[in-house]
Amino acid sequence: MPGYEVFEHTADVGIRAFGKTLPEILENAALGMMNVICDVNSVEPAEMRKVLVDADTDERILYAWLAELLYMVDTENMLYSKFQVVVADGKLKAKIWGEPIDLTKHKIKMEIKAVTWHMLKLDLNEGKAQILFDI
Numbered sequence: 793m794p795g796y797e798v799f800e801h802t803a804d805v806g807i808r809a810f811g812k813t814l815p816e817i818l819e820n821a822a823l824g825m826m827n828v829i830c831d832v833n834s835v836e837p838a839e840m841r842k843v844l845v846d847a848d849t850d851e852r853i854l855y856a857w858l859a860e861l862l863y864m865v866d867t868e869n870m871l872y873s874k875f876q877v878v879v880a881d882g883k884l885k886a887k888i889w890g891e892p893i894d895l896t897k898h899k900i901k902m903e904i905k906a907v908t909w910h911m912l913k914l915d916l917n918e919g920k921a922q923i924l925f926d927i
Contacts, residue, residue, distance in 0.1 A: 796824030805902070806911065806924040814850055815877040817914070817921050818857055818884065822875045825858055825907075828925065829865065830898050835873035837889030845884040851914045853884050854921055858907045861888070869893050902927050 795816075796809045805828055809821035826832045845860055847853040857877075864870060872890030879885075893900075906926040913922040 795820035796827075798824065798828060801911070801924055803927070804908070804910075804924050805904075805927055806922060809921045809923070811919055814853075814879050814916060817916075817919065818854060818877045818879070818886075819875040821854060821858060821921055821923060822861055822872070822877075822888070825861065825904065825923070825925065826865075826872055828902060829904060830871055830900050832871075832873045834898050835871045836891045837872075837874040838891040839870070840887055840889050841868075841870075841872075843884070843886040843888055845886075846882060847884075848882055850879075850916065851912060853879060853882070854914050854923065855907055855909065855912060857884055857886070858923060862904055862907060864888075871898055 796807050799806050807824035811817035845856040847856050870890050872888045874889040876887045904925045908924045911924045
């Protein structure tokens with residue numbers, strides 16, 4: 793089973809991420825979001841960054857995780873292609889790898905303006921999450 797799938801929704805785009813555990817779903821959601829932005833296969837995992845997110849529910853962790861990654865893309869001018877997530881006691885700790893955006897190397901597919909709460913779902917029993925992005 794692939795780790796994620798992209799779906800269209802009116803003027804937005806979304807992903808469904810899959811996994812056996814919450815960290816696996818979160819990693820696949822990040823990979824799916826990055827692949828909406830660019831061809832993730834063109835992004836070398838050259839530089840490592842750390843991410844810390846706190847939230848009181850798994851859904852809020854999912855939202856905050858993707859919002860933080862999007863913020864990092866926008867503010868650091870970076871793209872990411874590898875994610876290692878650990879979740880414990882309402883805290884997400886992650887290592888992410890990527891490289892600075894190089895328009896001669898990276899084809900930007902679309903700009904994501906925001907992660908939204910609209911249609912956000914997380915079902916650990918089914919091993920899937922759904923997230924909609926404002927583009």
